[in-house]
Amino acid sequence: MATVSLSVSTVKPLADRVFVKISPQEEKTAGGILLPDTAKEKPQVGEIVAVGPGKRNDDGSRTEPEVKVGDKVLYSKYAGTDIKLGNEDYVLLSEKDILAVVN
Amino acid sequence: MATVSLSVSTVKPLADRVFVKISPQEEKTAGGILLPDTAKEKPQVGEIVAVGPGKRNDDGSRTEPEVKVGDKVLYSKYAGTDIKLGNEDYVLLSEKDILAVVN
Amino acid sequence: MATVSLSVSTVKPLADRVFVKISPQEEKTAGGILLPDTAKEKPQVGEIVAVGPGKRNDDGSRTEPEVKVGDKVLYSKYAGTDIKLGNEDYVLLSEKDILAVVN
Amino acid sequence: MATVSLSVSTVKPLADRVFVKISPQEEKTAGGILLPDTAKEKPQVGEIVAVGPGKRNDDGSRTEPEVKVGDKVLYSKYAGTDIKLGNEDYVLLSEKDILAVVN
């Protein structure tokens, strides 16, 4: 039977996907990021823990990812698929949903 | 008349489709995957039992699949077409709906 | 006047279309396909009785169909155009709506 | 002033359009086509009375039409633009809305 013991190290993203550990979000931090009170999409901070091999092009080559494991990134809160492993929150994103690196 | 005895081995996916046996999902497992309580798409775990020959490109060549039979995969719960064979649950997915390999 | 006597042999699908005789669907069959009780698209079984010449590419060539007359196929119940000839049910599908061959 | 006397012979379809005389549809005919009682798009039978020169490609060439004047065709009842000339019903269709030739 297909039983799976999931841990962070077993998750290998495909194509242009990245696996991101979500940073806890305090609403107000001196010098930190603040979620503005608007109806627009909200930014979220996380750290990349795994990166896929890159998007496959039509000619079989791949577009190399622009981000790497360890990068801290801003992404839209509504993008991707949330995953919980133990007590930690993760998200599987397409690289195009990453707005900026904030190392 | 077109009567068909369906079994797992008779299902041959076309193009970039994969045939996946769905893993039973316990809501809370130590070290396992947890479905977060959000409105976003939910991840699901399964094991690939058949893989199509790959997406046909415009020049007649094919893009070779990135996954293989036996791979355990994460995919979005709302993707693809569910199929029940006997007492087992399966899903026919496009390879692009697979988020990550979790072997 | 444009009167037409329709029979199975007179239907010649265009481009990438296939003409499929729909298999009667029993809800529960030992070893057969079962429609799962979900809101997702439901699979349907049928047998191909005619295949179009293939999708025309931009350079005038055609992409050869991956299926042939006599193939038993799974397709989404909501795809294509249903046609009744005498007492038999048929459907005209695009090849891309065929999920798998189940010979 | 731009007054126009329309008759069948004056209608010259552009590009990939075809001009089709709609066949009267009896709901139940032995050996004929029956409209199934579903929510899906309904097929309709007609005879082609004029064919456009074919879709223009990006390089200036044209894709030759796959149908010709006199072909009897199945098309979706909801496709195209209906036109009445005298007491006859016609429809202007794109060739891609033709499902099959049924000569």
Next chain:
Amino acid sequence: MATVSLSVSTVKPLADRVFVKISPQEEKTAGGILLPDTAKEKPQVGEIVAVGPGKRNDDGSRTEPEVKVGDKVLYSKYAGTDIKLGNEDYVLLSEKDILAVVN
């Protein structure tokens, strides 16, 4: 100040647009066009009074228009932008919204 005296001769359509004088539409004319009583898009007759230079292709060339000044055309009543000059009704259409020439 940008004041403009508009007359038919001053209107130069851009790209693949055509400028059409709308023909008055009598609902029932012997041998003329009749609007069928359906929910589908209604055809309209007009005469072309100006034609743009053609759609610009990606390589800088243009696709030559298939219609010319003086052509009487059928188009969908709901396409384009209506313009009134004096007491006359005109419409600015993309060439792709023209269904057929009816000279």
Next chain:
Amino acid sequence: MATVSLSVSTVKPLADRVFVKISPQEEKTAGGILLPDTAKEKPQVGEIVAVGPGKRNDDGSRTEPEVKVGDKVLYSKYAGTDIKLGNEDYVLLSEKDILAVVN
């Protein structure tokens, strides 16, 4: 701090955008344009005051604009972004939203 003194001469449109001074619209003018009483998109007249360098193509080249500063143009009233400078009304449009030149 990023304070900006905006005047017409400081606005440099990017890519295929044009900056247009909106002409005051009298509802009924002898020989002028009249807004027809329909539910379709309404035309508007303006004069181009600045033109972007042209749309960048995939190979790095640009498609040269078809309009120039000083051209009087018809465009759809609902296109683009309205801007007020002092007491004058302007609009930033993509060139594709310009229907015709009416010099």
Next chain:
Amino acid sequence: MATVSLSVSTVKPLADRVFVKISPQEEKTAGGILLPDTAKEKPQVGEIVAVGPGKRNDDGSRTEPEVKVGDKVLYSKYAGTDIKLGNEDYVLLSEKDILAVVN
């Protein structure tokens, strides 16, 4: 744990994104920009503080950005992702959402 001290200098936009400091918007300024009272998208003024490396093309090359750090720009108020750092408002935009440079 992935804690991040965000400041303006740490934000590195990816691909064709730009990081913009939003200019405070007075509703009525002599010679400045005024938001017209319409239902259309509203323009906003800001100053670019960081620019991504440019959109990656299919062949691996990049399209060089048309804007640079220090440019004052007009963009649509509803585009992008708002970010607050300390007491300042910023927005992460795609370059295509920038309407014009207003230096």
